[in-house]
Every structure is written in C-alpha cells, then in structure tokens.
Amino acid sequence: xxxxxxxxxxxxxxxxxxxxxxxxxxxxxxxxxxxxxxxxxxxxxxxxxxxxxxxxxxxxxxxxxxxxxxxxxxxxxxxxxxxxxxxxxxxxxxxxxxxxxxxxxxxxxxxxxxxxxxxxxxxxxxxxxxxxxxxxxxxxxxxxxxxxxxxxxxxxxxxxxxxxxxxxxxxxxxxxxxxxxxxxxxxxxxxxxxxxxxxxxxxxxxxxxxxxxxxxxxxxxxxxxxxxxxxxxxxxxxxxxxxxxxxxxxxxxxxxxxxxxxxxx
Amino acid sequence: xxxxxxxxxxxxxxxxxxxxxxxxxxxxxxxxxxxxxxxxxxxxxxxxxxxxxxxxxxxxxxxxxxxxxxxxxxxxxxxxxxxxxxxxxxxxxxxxxxxxxxxxxxxxxxxxxxxxxxxxxxxxxxxxxxxxxxxxxxxxxxxxxxxxxxxxxxxxxxxxxxxxxxxxxxxxxxxxxxxxxxxxxxxxxxxxxxxxxxxxxxxxxxxxxxxxxxxxxxxxxxxxxxxxxxxxxxxxxxxxxxxxxxxxxxxxxxxxxxxxxxxxxxxxxxxxxxxxxxxxxxxxxxx
Ligand SMILES: Nc1ncnc2c1ncn2[C@@H]1O[C@H](COP(=O)(O)OP(=O)(O)O)[C@@H](O)[C@H]1O
Ligand SMILES: [Mg+2]
Numbered sequence: 082x083x084x085x086x087x088x089x090x091x092x093x094x095x096x097x098x099x100x101x102x103x104x105x106x107x108x109x110x111x112x113x114x115x116x117x118x119x120x121x122x123x124x125x126x127x128x129x130x131x132x133x134x135x136x137x138x139x140x141x142x143x144x145x146x147x148x149x150x151x152x153x154x155x156x157x158x159x160x161x162x163x164x165x166x167x168x169x170x171x172x173x174x175x176x177x178x179x180x181x182x183x184x185x186x187x188x189x190x191x192x193x194x195x196x197x198x199x200x201x202x203x204x205x206x207x208x209x210x211x212x213x214x215x216x217x218x219x220x221x222x223x224x225x226x227x228x229x230x231x232x233x234x235x236x237x238x239x240x241x242x243x244x245x246x247x248x249x250x251x252x253x254x255x256x257x258x259x260x261x262x263x264x265x266x267x268x269x270x271x272x273x274x275x276x277x278x279x280x281x282x283x284x285x286x287x288x289x290x291x292x293x294x295x296x297x298x299x300x301x302x303x304x305x306x307x308x309x310x311x312x313x314x315x316x317x318x319x320x321x322x323x324x325x326x327x328x329x330x331x332x333x334x335x336x337x338x339x340x341x342x343x344x345x346x
Numbered sequence: 347x348x349x350x351x352x353x354x355x356x357x358x359x360x361x362x363x364x365x366x367x368x369x370x371x372x373x374x375x376x377x378x379x380x381x382x383x384x385x386x387x388x389x390x391x392x393x394x395x396x397x398x399x400x401x402x403x404x405x406x407x408x409x410x411x412x413x414x415x416x417x418x419x420x421x422x423x424x425x426x427x428x429x430x431x432x433x434x435x436x437x438x439x440x441x442x443x444x445x446x447x448x449x450x451x452x453x454x455x456x457x458x459x460x461x462x463x464x465x466x467x468x469x470x471x472x473x474x475x476x477x478x479x480x481x482x483x484x485x486x487x488x489x490x491x492x493x494x495x496x497x498x499x500x501x502x503x504x505x506x507x508x509x510x511x512x513x514x515x516x517x518x519x520x521x522x523x524x525x526x527x528x529x530x531x532x533x534x535x536x537x538x539x540x541x542x543x544x545x546x547x548x549x550x551x552x553x554x555x556x557x558x559x560x561x562x563x564x565x566x567x568x569x570x571x572x573x574x575x576x577x578x579x580x581x582x583x584x585x586x587x588x589x590x591x592x593x594x595x596x597x598x599x600x601x602x603x604x605x606x607x608x609x610x611x612x613x614x615x616x617x618x619x620x621x622x623x624x625x626x627x628x629x630x631x632x633x
Pocket of ligand 2: 395437516
C-alpha cells in the first residue's frame, strides 16, 4: 500500500556513484541536465545520452528501479509527445479526424521526449544513490557561500534533513493508523465529499497528533543536547573530494563543453 | 473442538521484487482452536505482528492459505467483513484515538456495524465497564487529556465494543505499570468468559503467558519453531534462551534452586506453584 518504494528513494549500494561526494553528484547532474537541454544536433544528443547511460551503468542500480522512474512519469512523456506532434505546423504527414500530424511535429515530438526521458533518468540518480542526510550536507556546502548574503544555509539544510528523515516514519505511521481504523470498520473512500472528508478524520487526527508529539520530543532532545545551528558547527563525516570526484566533475564538464561547442559546428 | 483459524504454509514477503524485500513469515502452519487462549511469543522482528494481521485480512498471504471462521482471507469480498468477527488491538492503540470524547471513539466501531443508536450506547457502556472506565464520565472525557494508561483502556474498549468472536491483542501490556498489566489481563479474561471468545495474545511477558495461555506458539525470524502448552514450551529453556526469550520468573527461580541441589520441581510456571514448592522445601529443611 504505502510501504512500497517511493520515487527516487535511496537504494543502498556500493558502486562508484554511491561513493562519490554528494556535491559531485549535484554538480554533475546539473551539468548533465544543462547538456541534455542544450544539445542541438545528433552529435550533441549522442554525447549527452552516452553520459547518462554511463552514469546509469556505473550506479549498478537494478534496471527495474531505473525504469520505474520512467514508468511512473510515463503520462507526462505521452502528453508531451502528443502535444508536440499535433500542435506543430508544417508539412502534413497524416490526418486523424480533426488532428493533423506534421513532419516537423513528429521530429519535435521525438526530440522533446528524448530530452525529457534523459532528464528523468539522470535527475533521480543523486537521490537514488545518496542517503538523504549526506545529500543535504552536500547541498548545504554548495549554498553556504550565500551565507554572506544572509541566506540561512545551515538552517535550510537542517529543515530539509528533518523533513526527509520523517517522511518514511509518517508513511509508516499512516499505514498503521489506516490498518487500525479499518479493523474497526472504517472506510476511507465512500460517500459524498462531506462524508468523505469526515471519513478521513480517523486517519488525520491521530497522524497530526503523532507528528506534533514527535516534533516536540525532537525539539526537547535537541535542546537537551544544547543544539545550536549555524556557525562553528563541524560534521562527524566531513565531506571530502577524492580523485574520483575530480575525474567525474572533469568528465561531465567536458561533455557540457562538447555539447555547447557542437552547437556551433 | 473445531479450528477457528487454520494456517497452511503461510509465507509473507514485504515489498517483493525490490531491494527492500523482507521475508517476514516463512511457511507457517498453525491451527487455533475455537475458544482457546492462545499466546504468540518471539523476539522483536520475529513476525508476530505480521502474523496476526493475517487473521483479520489486513494482510494476505504471499503464498499459502489462511482460513478464519471458515473464510479464506484471499477472498476479497468476504475478507472485507472479517473485522466484524475478528477484533484486532494494535500495538500502542492509544495512538489511534481520534474522536472528541472517549464515548464517541469507542462508538466508532459499533456505528460502522450499522447498529441502532440504542444498541451502540449499550455496547459502548458495556465495553467501558469491562475495562474499568465509568461510562457516564466517558461522554465528557477528551481522549487527549487522559493519562497513557487510561487512553489504552479506552482504545481497547473500542475493539471490545465490536464483541468479536476472536480478540487479538498485540503487546497490550507493553509500557503499563504492573498493576495496570494485571488489571488489563483480568479484563481480557472477563471478556473471554462472557463472550466465549477466542483470545490471541502477542506478548513479551512470560509470566502473562504462564498464567493465562492454554497454547503457545513461538516465532523466530519468521518461522514457527515451537507450539504447545506453556508447560511444554517452558520445559525447553535452552532453546528459548537461544532465540532471545526467557522463562517466567518462578520457573527461573526453581531452576536456580535445583542447581543449588534443592529437591524442587522445575516444571513450575506460576508464583502460586512456586510458593507450594518452597513451602514443602522449607517444611523439610526446618524439621
Ligand atoms: N510494513 C513493512 N514493510 C516492510 N517490512 C516490514 C513491515 N512491517 C514489518 N516488516 C519487517 O517484517 C519483519 C517482522 O516484523 P513484525 O511482524 O513487526 O515483527 P514483531 O511484531 O514480531 O516485532 C521485520 O523484519 C520487519 O522489519
Ligand atoms: Mg510487533
């Protein structure tokens, strides 16, 4: 029910990609995404596709998980394809009742779906291969230069960490509460909107009560350990670039540069 | 007597086909007779909660069969009505209270059964009295302003009000004080006597098992490793300790005395039996 795997959820592993510094993964994915959006010819596409494919292979993730992200967003792909195919004017290729497909539309549709598919495939790699806590540490480190502009980098990262930490807990709790109320004959799906809203009370009241209690406990636990965010905090596992990180950043930057250079060939 | 729950080769796998796949129950076969007080023990994570969730159709077997009151829980239509005859009290049930008053919360189940308001009130009052709460005060009490122990009683009353033929309690006494534990077990026994219900108790408290249960099943890592009367089960002390379980305190005491060379029985389970043995022992040594 709720306990399946959610989109982009961390899959433990021991691949090169898993061991990279989280900052490398964020920067690498940004570079790859720009490459995917920027390619303007088939050489550029090949380069971006090769980078994506290599990253997927190196991650050693089960194919089911990788295709899962495509599968759960297939509707987006289909709708984009249809809109492009039908709404681009040009040389007529086929007519389906009131709908016309043009040659240009066909090309544009294939191109945009390829771009989207590559983006989806690469975009989930950081969350799939990095524990949430490490990922937020990486993000914090990347945005920390903005602290001088008054951006509370640490606090933002802390909130993100806490939110990520509690999503699975809340889902699990929701599952227990739903099961418990079902055991007393609750139905969560029937009747008019007003009755439906009321039928959700047995789920949401305990869930919110639990979340508040948990938040309160956590605040007390943090205070009693004299937690203070922000300046002068050090990390137990300091982030450190290794040789592999420099290589990966180098390669992705080279692909990005290549794709952009190919636009001008 | 006839079986009320029949389990044949039950296997349950969470998140099958993913890296998070967990085999939580592994080919379990078990028969639970009607009207019996049945205890399920096992260390944390051994699959007790997963097993009892099969008894009212919340979970269905990945492989194997579960028949409850003659109904195959794989049958979707019949499974949906199983909650009317199988009451399941979850771990920490006090966290599932949601109504404004204790009365309304206990009435939730009976109302879902489609009973008349008079029948609902009658059942709620009876259930509240069974767990030792005052029915009249309950219509004014908000569950969120009560102590944990009272909230637990209220939550259990919410299941008793269904008057289930099978009452399942998942670690109902965990976290209660000793007096609260004893009272709760007395309430359960009272309910059993009144309704002739089958009781299934999941617990870590071996004294509870020794005192209350007629049959015991022992789980370890999703497998059924023993089943029998408490006396049979607790005679296999070495096997129990090997899987992280323990004997009831009186039984441990008797075994210690035997180790010290005292002529006592070691198949003792309850405090009363232990007292008898010690009286005999003292009588002998004093003379
Ligand atoms: N919703 C779930 N999703 C995945 N695994 C679960 C879930 N619930 C329990 N498990 C796993 O199943 C096994 C048995 O758990 P459980 O039935 O809760 O044991 P017990 O009640 O004896 O402590 C454990 O390994 C646990 O981690
Ligand atoms: Mg449990």
